[in-house]
């Protein structure tokens with residue numbers, strides 16, 4: 488059965504470095520001459536990649552479709568109203584059928600179990616384009632962004648502060664940081680604690696690499712000595728009905744210059760957000776400042792998608808260990 492990419496937990500620290508390096512290679516090649524590295528030119532020629540999304544997307548859809556085109560393949564976008572899934576056909580049957588005709592399934596789903604089940608049945612690699620638990624291609628783009636801002640591939644000893652919800656983006660970001668030796672301190676409001684079973688994965692990974700991680704409820708404690716302050720929406724897709732309650736419960740969690748200096752972030756701290764962004768999460772003053780890496784981070788999604796396709800589809804794992 489093929490190797491799937493459902494979470495950063497699926498790759499070793501060395502494999503994560505290989506993915507980031509592949510993304511960097513693709514970026515240099517494209518920025519330098521409008522084409523991918525020579526080994527990837529036409530690497531998906533004559534092949535179809537199914538992009539099956541049950542939720543909205545700007546970055547993930549564009550980066551994945553773009554990556555497939557750069558590599559000479561045909562991206563086939565299958566939105567929730569385009570196919571029979573969920574209305575007339577089961578996930579099992581859908582997975583059997585789609586995987587019999589394509590080279591890869593890139594899927595955005597609600598419950599993580601859906602993508603895990605899809606992967607169990609699929610005869611081609613399945614790449615997670617976001618589930619309620621993980622967002623691995625975002626984490627690759629984020630690590631590339633951190634490494635560019637830091638000016639070195641060795642990220643060990645840096646500190647990432649997360650101030651916001653305990654969600655899919657945090658979980659894969661924390662897993663990626665744990666594998667690269669980046670300390671994480673995550674502040675979430677009372678009542679919005681990390682999922683214990685997912686956090687155990689993160690803690691186990693930290694133990695393996697000797698990386699430290701902690702969770703708190705006070706944003707100013709998390710940002711102490713932080714090199715990067717990161718957040719995401721307070722209301723993820725599917726949580727829209729909780730919006731009013733969440734806005735109240737997250738009071739005091741907006742990232743501002745004042746919070747960073749009150750908490751003692753490093754003077755040169757940088758801001759990151761996977762986007763889309765709402766103003767309550769971060770002040771305009773920070774979001775549109777030179778500290779903000781958000782648009783590099785979004786652009787890096789293209790190179791992360793190319794790296795994931797290279798690793799899991801083209802080379803069937805050969806850039807992986």
Ligand code: CP
Pocket residue numbers: 543544545546547548617625761762763
């Ligand atoms: N960051 C991210 O995944 O954005 P989209 O939902 O627009 O794909």
Ligand code: NVA
Pocket residue numbers: 617619654655656719720722723724761762763
């Ligand atoms: N946590 C957000 C990320 C969107 C890219 C969500 O799941 O909606």
